[in-house]
Structures are given as C-alpha cells and as structure tokens.
Amino acid sequence: MVRRTVTATGRLLLGLLLVPLCLLAIAVTFVTLVVSATYLGLILLPYAIRLNRGVASLARRNAGAWLGRPVTASYHPIRGGILTRVRVVMGDPQTWRDLAFLAQHVFTGPFGAIPAIALWGALGWALSLPLWWDAFGPGRHIYLPWALDSWWTVALTVPLFMAVVAAVGFRIVPLVAEGLAQLARSLLATPQHVRLAERVAEALDAHGYELRRIERDLHDGAQARLVSIAMRLGIAERVLATDPGKAAALITEARLSTEETMTELRGIIRGMYPPILADRGLPGAVAALAARSPVPVETETDDVGRLPAAVEAAAYFVIAEALTNVARHSSATKATIVVRRTENRLTAEVTDDGRGGADEDGGSGLAGIRRRVSAFDGETTLTSPRGGPTTLRVELPCE
Amino acid sequence: MRVIIVEDSVLLAEGLTLLLTTEGHEVVATVGTAEEFHEAVDEHRPDIAVVDIRLPPTFRDEGVRAAVEVRRVHPGQPILVLSQYVEQTYATELLAGGGGGIGYLLKDRVARVSEFVDALERVAKGGTAMDPEVIAQLLVRRHAHPIDSLTPREREVLSLMAEGHSNTDIAASLVVTERAVHKHVGNIFAKLGLPPSDSGHRRVLAVLAYLSGV
Structure with a gap:
C-alpha cells in the first residue's frame, strides 16, 4: 500500500512535470497551424507534430510504467514531399488524439498532482507538529477541532491525524494515478480496431499487388505465347498441302513455344503457391x-x-x-x-x-x-x- | 511395349495414348487412382507404367508414393513418373528403393516425342531417366566443391550421365566420339574420387548419390 502510493506519487509528479511540455507543444502547434496559411507553416507543421509525438511518447511511457504494460501507438510514417507530409500528419487520427491528450493533460496533470502533494504535505505537517506547536502559543493557527495546548494533546493528535490522512490518502492517490493512466491510455494507445483496420488495408494492398502481378505475368507471357502458337498452327494447317517443309518448321516453332510457355507457367505457379x-x-x-x-x-x-x-x-x-x-x-x-x-x-x-x-x-x-x-x-x-x-x-x- | 497409363486427367491420358500408339506401343490399361494402379500392375504386368504424380483423392504426391509401393511389391517394375514440376526430394525417394527401371520427368518433355520415347524405352529396359531439371538443381550447390574443378564439357557429360544416358547416347548428343566420352567419364570419376563404374543404372545411382549426398 505504501509502496504503491509512493509509486503513484512519482508518476503523478512526473505527470505534473509534463504539463509545461504540453503547454509548449500546444502553443507551437497552434502557432504553426495559424501560419500554415503560408508556405513556411506547411514546412514547419510536421516538425510541430513530431514535437507533439515526442511529448506524447513521454506520457505513454509514464502511463505504461504505472499500468505495467506498454501503451503503444502506431503512427503513419512521416515522409515524402512537403504537401504529402502535411497530408500524412493531418490525416493520421493519432495526431488529433495526441493533441487531445496534451490539451486535457494541462488540466488533469496539475489536478492529479494535488492529492499526492496534499497527502505527503499533511503527513509532513503532522510530523513536524511537535517542533513548533508551542511557538505561536497554544491552540492558535492550527485548524483542528480541538486546541493543542499541552504535550499530551500533541502526542495524541499526531498519530491520530496521520492515521486518518493515510487511510484516506493511500486509497485516493493510487486511484487518481490509475485513473489518469487509463485516461492517457485511452487517448494515446491506438485502438485495436484502428490497428486491425490498418492491417487489413495493408493485407488488401499486398493482395491486390499480387493479383496485378499475376495478371500481368499471365497476360504478357503465357497468353501471348498461346496466341502465337495458335497462329503458327493455323498457318501450318493452311500450307500443309502446298508447302510441307514450311508447315513442319512452323509446327516445330509451335512446339518450342509451348515448352517455353510451360516453363513460364511453372514459374508463375511457384510464385503463387509452391506445389511442394x-x-x-x-x-x-x-x-x-x-x-x-x-x-x-x-x-x-x-x-x-x-x-x-x-x-x-x-x-x-x-x-x-x-x-x-x-x-x-x-x-x-x-x-x-x-x-x-x-x-x-x-x-x-x-x-x-x-x-x-x-x-x-x-x-x-x-x-x-x-x-x-x-x-x-x-x-x-x-x-x-x-x-x-x-x-x-x-x-x-x-x- | 505394353504400357499402362496412370493419369486422372482424361485430356492428358488421351494425349499420351495417342502418342504411344502412334509410336507403335500398346496401351493395355488407363487408370486414374493409385489403387487401380496396383490392380492394373497385378493384372497386366506391363513393360512400363507411366504415372502422373498428382492423383485423387488429395492431388499431392500420390504418384510418387504409389510408385515406391508398387516397386516394393514388384521389384524392378519399370515406372516413369511424370509431373508438372520436379523436386530433387522426389527423385531421391524414387531412387531410394534401388534397382533400375525408374524415370522421373517433367510433363513438358512429352513434347519432344523422340526423346520422350527414348527415355521410356531406356526405363523399360531397366535404365534410368532423370529430368535435366533435377540434375540442374543438384548442380547449383556448393562453393569450393570438387565439381568446380570440372571443365564445362565434363559438367555436360556429368549431367547427361546423371540423367541416365549411356556413353553412346552422350557421344551422339554432344557430337563427339564414344572414346572421347569414355575419357571424360574417366576424368570425372577421378576428379570426384568415385570408383569407376560401367554405364547403366549403377552409374547413375553413384553420380546422383554423390551429388545429393554432400
């Protein structure tokens, strides 16, 4: 329980440290979007998005460490010409999910850190009571239902106060850390269905490419050869009576061409699904x-x-x-x-x-x-x- | 020769029948499954069986399995296996039973009728007919191999030898004298460190075993 709360505090404080980075990234993105009416903005936009991705990946690591399993996202790779890059980053749903995370984290980050800071602050305050309760005069400036006016009230108050604070805080702080990590995951991890959709698209692409390749191979190769064989045989048929020598030559050519076609078809079949x-x-x-x-x-x-x-x-x-x-x-x-x-x-x-x-x-x-x-x-x-x-x-x- | 054809495709079976009868052979039975193949051999004891590698029901390598099985029951029964593609593994399995009279050719080879009929007759007489593709698969192997020390001509002779041709055939197809072939063969065996062997099936086995066994 104590350990978990300490870890949660660590994660929440790291989350707090991320807040200025989030602000910076949002500001940069906003400015870039505004000036993207100009060419310069378009050039800068992918870099601004890269900055977002960097901050988001820090948050991902933070959330993943708390959840005990990595939070992973799949981005469309940024490459190509300036306009292509802009189209890629703007068309990537994860770009907008990242941005949504950054925006909400500016608020949830500090709020999440409050219970953690309050918890340890209150515990520290209670521990330090014996040092200074007497300094301001008994009973004043200390917001407790009873007055601290003697050593024994202090000796009772400190453990009692700490027990109450710990009982509440040790439950709430991990809960807050869990909540924020889940929230981060829901925005920063690419959802299963998006991943699946991407994979299906890739598989369909690959499949389509294969079909086109096979079609081309059959069309330019085997089919063309069969046409030429049929032509040669047709001519041979016509000249058989008048020019047997020519007919024989044509038939030989047709046979050779058939053998080549078979070799070619074997190659195509092997490329599709090897018979072995x-x-x-x-x-x-x-x-x-x-x-x-x-x-x-x-x-x-x-x-x-x-x-x-x-x-x-x-x-x-x-x-x-x-x-x-x-x-x-x-x-x-x-x-x-x-x-x-x-x-x-x-x-x-x-x-x-x-x-x-x-x-x-x-x-x-x-x-x-x-x-x-x-x-x-x-x-x-x-x-x-x-x-x-x-x-x-x-x-x-x-x- | 009395031939049985084991081929499930009617089109190809008819083609083969036409080819063989035109060449003066007798097709005593045409069957379409491995089981019928066994029965037909039992009944007709043909001079040779021409077997397609893919047969019902699974259309995989039934032909190879059936050939091996038939030869186990009838040792030395000449069989020529035809396939749309060749794999060295199948060649090894067909040869593993020992004994001559085995052939393994691409279906394409049927188009060169005289060569095909030569191979058929060779196998029927207890010889061997290995497809050049099988030999080519075997010859691509191995860096720093004694085969590299062969001259191009010797490689040609080695290939033809492995396909199952006799010295006379090799001499004819390379247009050299039989004595020259004899000399090449001697050199090849010396370079590869194989014991000299006469022509025929034992020689083929020795060469193929050497090529695939390294």
Whole structure:
C-alpha cells in the first residue's frame, strides 16, 4: 500500500512535470497551424507534430510504467514531399488524439498532482507538529477541532491525524494515478480496431499487388505465347498441302513455344503457391529448399501440422528469400533453418555463419520479408553483427 | 511395349495414348487412382507404367508414393513418373528403393516425342531417366566443391550421365566420339574420387548419390 502510493506519487509528479511540455507543444502547434496559411507553416507543421509525438511518447511511457504494460501507438510514417507530409500528419487520427491528450493533460496533470502533494504535505505537517506547536502559543493557527495546548494533546493528535490522512490518502492517490493512466491510455494507445483496420488495408494492398502481378505475368507471357502458337498452327494447317517443309518448321516453332510457355507457367505457379507446399506441407517444402540451396543447410522442423495456406506460403517465401540472401551476400559455409510451432505462433529462424553486417536498407530483400510478415501481424527480427553470425527470425501468428 | 497409363486427367491420358500408339506401343490399361494402379500392375504386368504424380483423392504426391509401393511389391517394375514440376526430394525417394527401371520427368518433355520415347524405352529396359531439371538443381550447390574443378564439357557429360544416358547416347548428343566420352567419364570419376563404374543404372545411382549426398 505504501509502496504503491509512493509509486503513484512519482508518476503523478512526473505527470505534473509534463504539463509545461504540453503547454509548449500546444502553443507551437497552434502557432504553426495559424501560419500554415503560408508556405513556411506547411514546412514547419510536421516538425510541430513530431514535437507533439515526442511529448506524447513521454506520457505513454509514464502511463505504461504505472499500468505495467506498454501503451503503444502506431503512427503513419512521416515522409515524402512537403504537401504529402502535411497530408500524412493531418490525416493520421493519432495526431488529433495526441493533441487531445496534451490539451486535457494541462488540466488533469496539475489536478492529479494535488492529492499526492496534499497527502505527503499533511503527513509532513503532522510530523513536524511537535517542533513548533508551542511557538505561536497554544491552540492558535492550527485548524483542528480541538486546541493543542499541552504535550499530551500533541502526542495524541499526531498519530491520530496521520492515521486518518493515510487511510484516506493511500486509497485516493493510487486511484487518481490509475485513473489518469487509463485516461492517457485511452487517448494515446491506438485502438485495436484502428490497428486491425490498418492491417487489413495493408493485407488488401499486398493482395491486390499480387493479383496485378499475376495478371500481368499471365497476360504478357503465357497468353501471348498461346496466341502465337495458335497462329503458327493455323498457318501450318493452311500450307500443309502446298508447302510441307514450311508447315513442319512452323509446327516445330509451335512446339518450342509451348515448352517455353510451360516453363513460364511453372514459374508463375511457384510464385503463387509452391506445389511442394501443397504436396508436403511446410516441413517437406523447407527440406526441398534446403536441398537446393548452394550453401549446405541443416534443418530442424517441428511437425507443424497443417497451417493456413497463406501463413505457410509466407513462411516458405521468407525462408527462400533468406536462403537466397545467405547464398548471395553472406559468404557462409553453412546455414541452419529452425521451424517451430508454439501454440498460436509459427517461428522460423535462418542462421548462417557468414560475415554478418546485413543491412536492412541494402535492397537485400529484407524489406520485402518485413512487409510480408507484417501483413500477417507477425514480427521480424534481424541480428547481424559485423563478423556474423546472422540470424533472421520471423514469427507469424496462426490459429 | 505394353504400357499402362496412370493419369486422372482424361485430356492428358488421351494425349499420351495417342502418342504411344502412334509410336507403335500398346496401351493395355488407363487408370486414374493409385489403387487401380496396383490392380492394373497385378493384372497386366506391363513393360512400363507411366504415372502422373498428382492423383485423387488429395492431388499431392500420390504418384510418387504409389510408385515406391508398387516397386516394393514388384521389384524392378519399370515406372516413369511424370509431373508438372520436379523436386530433387522426389527423385531421391524414387531412387531410394534401388534397382533400375525408374524415370522421373517433367510433363513438358512429352513434347519432344523422340526423346520422350527414348527415355521410356531406356526405363523399360531397366535404365534410368532423370529430368535435366533435377540434375540442374543438384548442380547449383556448393562453393569450393570438387565439381568446380570440372571443365564445362565434363559438367555436360556429368549431367547427361546423371540423367541416365549411356556413353553412346552422350557421344551422339554432344557430337563427339564414344572414346572421347569414355575419357571424360574417366576424368570425372577421378576428379570426384568415385570408383569407376560401367554405364547403366549403377552409374547413375553413384553420380546422383554423390551429388545429393554432400
């Protein structure tokens, strides 16, 4: 109880310290919004919002520490040209929720600190009573129902007063801290449904992109080739009697073109959903990947059972991409794949003994892996110290 | 030759039948499931069975499993497995039972009729026919591997050897003399540290085991 109250006091006082920062951020935002009629304001606006986000993130940490679980927000990343940046920050609902938090905290922050300060102030006052009750003459200036006019009244009053104050204060202060933390969380944490909506949007984007890619591949590739085959066969049919030599040549061309089409279709199918996954599930597919890797690979796969096809495919492509990276960039002499399933999560880990120092932004396909994994609300962790070893770990939720 | 076809797609089964009868072979049965495949082999004892890898009910790798199973019951029964895609793992499983007379080819290869029929006849006689794709998958492996010490020509010979071709075939397709092929083969075995082996299935097994086993 005492401990909790002390912690609550700490959190409330930190909240009080945030108040001037809130005021500053609000003032800056307000001024920037006013001058955003001019070009300069538009340039400054994203920076003002960054300041808001900074203050909000301090408040998030404060509330999270009290609640015992992190308060997290997802912002739309600020990038692009000046107008795009403005559109991003203005269109991000969390921008306005942050601002609402800052505005209300200017009031709730100080009010929240009052009970804490009052509690410890009253306790301190009671403890100091024996030192000075006599200085002003007995009974005066001390607002108690009875007069402090002797040592024994003081000796009784101090513990009694402290007991009453503590009984009330030790209940109220943690309650206030809890209330303010909850309030902060309700404004500063991005709500579950918003997160879900964002993830769905991302997944739909990725899906749409895939559909377009497949459509393009089929349209420009296989379909065009089939047309040319049909044309060649049609001509061959017409000239068969008059020019058998030409007909034979055309038929050969048609056959060659058919073979190319089949190779191409195989590639497209492999890119959509590798047949080995359908045949053998993830363990079999991972074994096949390992078998065709130029770098020797050891695999350690749990019997993961059947997984949703999309999750299986995502895990497969991530491992395939990771192995490609190992072969291309790492100079490794061996690699290990570990696939595990724990309750509702599928974990895949690819480790190599190469030179490490893998760069996220080096266009090594890591961004693609991250995108693929995050569409499933999964997590990607890359550890690659210079000198190795490199470990890529992805976690995918699966029911 | 007396052939049975195990293929659930009527379109492809008809195509294969047309191709084989045109080439002068006899299709004694066309069936669509692994179970019927067993029965047809029991009944007809064909010279060769041409088997699609995906069969009902699950359309996964029934063909491979059925082939392995049939050969367990009838050792040495020649089987040619056809698939829309090849995986080295399947090749290993098909070869694992030992004994010759096994083939594993992409369906695409059917288009090159004479090569396809050659492969079919080779398998029926107890030889091997591995798809070039399988060999290509095996050859991408390994930095600092003895295979790197092979000359490009020797790699070509190695690939053709692994696909199951005889020295005579290799000589014909590379347009060199059989003696030259013989010399290349000797060099390859020496460089890879393999015991010299005559042509035929044992040689294929040795080469494939070497390539996939490292």
